Amino acid sequence: MTESRRAAFVDRDGTIIVDAHYISRPEQVRLVPGAADALRRLNEAGVPVVVVTNQSGIARGTITESEYARVAERVELLVREAGASIDATYYCPHHPAITGPCDCRKPGTGMFEQAADEMELDLRGSLYVGDKWRDVAPGIALGGRAILVASAETPADDLARAERDAEVAGSLGDAVIAFLSESAR
Numbered sequence: 758m759t760e761s762r763r764a765a766f767v768d769r770d771g772t773i774i775v776d777a778h779y780i781s782r783p784e785q786v787r788l789v790p791g792a793a794d795a796l797r798r799l800n801e802a803g804v805p806v807v808v809v810t811n812q813s814g815i816a817r818g819t820i821t822e823s824e825y826a827r828v829a830e831r832v833e834l835l836v837r838e839a840g841a842s843i844d845a846t847y848y849c850p851h852h853p854a855i856t857g858p859c860d861c862r863k864p865g866t867g868m869f870e871q872a873a874d875e876m877e878l879d880l881r882g883s884l885y886v887g888d889k890w891r892d893v894a895p896g897i898a899l900g901g902r903a904i905l906v907a908s909a910e911t912p913a914d915d916l917a918r919a920e921r922d923a924e925v926a927g928s929l930g931d932a933v934i935a936f937l938s939e940s941a942r
């Protein structure tokens with residue numbers, strides 16, 4: 758029997774890279790300062806880093822699947838150059854108003870459940886971190902640790918809700934440190 762591992766589910770835009778709204782070109786990718794260091798801490802602790810991202814720009818026709826793929830490659834490259842690594846990436850290309858409802862778009866839990874199946878992850882023991890309420894809501898639904906890290910794009914309501922119903926950290930690094938120290942109990 759295989760033991761399932763806790764993971765860190767990390768939002769991409771506004772959390773790992775600066776949110777530039779439907780990024781379509783690799784040159785637009787900029788890492789959030791300190792984000793790669795935070796991912797490296799997870800790598801060193803043996804916690805899989807799973808990027809989970811809504812990419813409704815694909816449904817909207819703002820970016821193509823291949824543009825998305827090139828941007829995702831660039832994100833992985835920049836993270837690698839900074840000494841860290843991403844273990845897997847899941848994305849939802851849908852938008853309910855265009856492609857109809859789906860199970861994967863956050864705050865849905867589909868991408869997290871798929872990752873848990875494919876990578877044998879413990880959803881209850883995992884970290885859910887991002888700059889929107891919809892990034893952390895799945896963590897609450899799945900019984901994990903939900904921490905919002907505000908970006909310039911975080912709505913005030915999302916922040917207030919996270920302060921009330923989840924947790925808030927000042928940076929991805931702080932969220933990771935809080936998660937890793939809890940897990941060491």
Ligand SMILES: [Mg+2]
Nearest residue numbers: 768770771888
């Ligand atoms: Mg985001």
Ligand SMILES: [Zn+2]
Nearest residue numbers: 849859861862
């Ligand atoms: Zn979807």
